[in-house]
Amino acid sequence: MDAGALLDLLGNENRRRILRLISRKPCYVTEISEQLGVSPKAVIDHLRKLEEAGLVESRTDDQRRKYFHIARNVRLEVTVAPYGFGMKSAYPASPSFDLSGCQHLKISVSRSELPAEADGGATAAAPEASDASEGLTVTPAELADLAERLNELQDLARELSLAQRWVQGRIAGALDSLADAIGDEDYLHAEVLAAVEDGTTAPQEISRELDVPREVVVECLRQLRERGLLRRRAGEWQLAT
C-alpha cells in the first residue's frame, strides 16, 4: 500500500479512532457509532474508505450483524527533517526473513521459538486442558513462555525504535558535516556526492534514489564537477581525488 494513500486515510482523527477501537475487538456499525459518538452515516463512510484500501474487512455473524476488523498488518514510517522529507510503508517481513545479511546490526532474542516446538518430545506429555483452565491447550509454564516471548519481541521493537531515533540524529549530523565541508547551504549537493561515493553513478539512478527530478541531478553533478569535487571517467561519475 502506497505511503501517501495510507497518510490520506490516517490523516483523519475519527478514522484513527475507529481503527483503534476495532483493533481491540471486531465491532459492528452501531457499536462504533455509540462508543465514539460519531453518526452511523459517518462511520459507514469511514469504514467504506478503509475497506476499499484493504485496511479493514468485515464478517457477518449468525444474527446477520456485520463485524469489522483490521485486515492488514502494515507499517508506516515518516521522517520530516531539514535535510529531507521521506515516507515509506511496508508489510511485515516473514518470520523466516534473514537478518544475518545486516552489516551494522545484530539482533538477539532468547525465546525466539515456541518452547513446545523447541523441546519437541520433551513437552509432548503436557496435560490436556485442566478443569481450572478451560480451553487451554498448553501448560501454565508454556503459557508463561509464550507471554515472555511476546514481551521480548516488544522490547526489541522499542529498542529498534530508539536506535532509529539515534541514527536519524547521526544522519542529520553527518549531512551537516558534509554540507559544511563543501561549503553548501542546501543538502542536495551533499546527498548527490554521497550517492556517487556509494557507487550510484548514473543521473537516472541518483534521481530515483533521492527522489529528485533528473534535470536537477544533472545540474547538481555539473556544478560539483565545476568545483572540482566530482569527475567523469568512462561515462561514470566518481569523486575527484
Add this chain to the structure above:
Amino acid sequence: MDAGALLDLLGNENRRRILRLISRKPCYVTEISEQLGVSPKAVIDHLRKLEEAGLVESRTDDQRRKYFHIARNVRLEVTVAPYGFGMKSAYPASPSFDLSGCQHLKISVSRSELPAEADGGATAAAPEASDASEGLTVTPAELADLAERLNELQDLARELSLAQRWVQGRIAGALDSLADAIGDEDYLHAEVLAAVEDGTTAPQEISRELDVPREVVVECLRQLRERGLLRRRAGEWQLAT
C-alpha cells in the same frame, strides 16, 4: 509533537508535496505555487498550518523575500495490524545517546567519527582548499570519508527498518500463538496476560500501557482469573502456575 496532530498535517497531499520541495532547498511562496501548480493562497494556507505546528520556519532575504524551510527533525511510526493500531512520533536522539543499554540489539558503524577528529594531529597538516576545489575546507580523502560515513548511517537506517518489519511479523505470530493457547478470538486477553507476565500488575498501569479503558482491563483480568490463567497475590496480579 503529538502523532495525531502530525498525521492530520501529513494527511494532505499538497502539504506533503510542499514539504518534499522545501526539504531540498528553501523556497518562497511564488516558487512553491509555480512548481506545484497550487494557488498562492492555498500554499500560504498550508505553510501557515505547518508553521503553527513548528514543522516549517521562514527566513527573509535582502530582497525581502520570505524563504520557507523545514524546521524540525521528527520521526513518525504507525502500525496498523489486526492486533492493534499504534502510532508514535519522536525527535531524533542526540548523537551521544547511549545505545549500549539495549539488550537485544548491537549496532556497529566503522566510521562513526570525523576522520579529522579521530586522527587529530595526523591530519592537521591537511592542505588549504586547493584552486581546483573552491570553498573546500577538507581534503578530498576527508570528503570521501564524510560521504562514506553518511552512506554507512543510511545503510544502518535501512537495516533497522528491515529489522522492524521483521519484528512486527514476529509480534503478530507471537500474539497469535498466545491467543490460540488461551483459546481466545481477540488479542486483548493475550496482551493483558503478557503485560502481567512483564510485571505490569496494576489495572491502571495496564490500561495506560495498552491504551485501553481501565474498566475494560478490569473485566479482562476478572475473566482471566475465572479461567484460571491469572491469580491475585497481595493485591498484585500474577500468572497462575
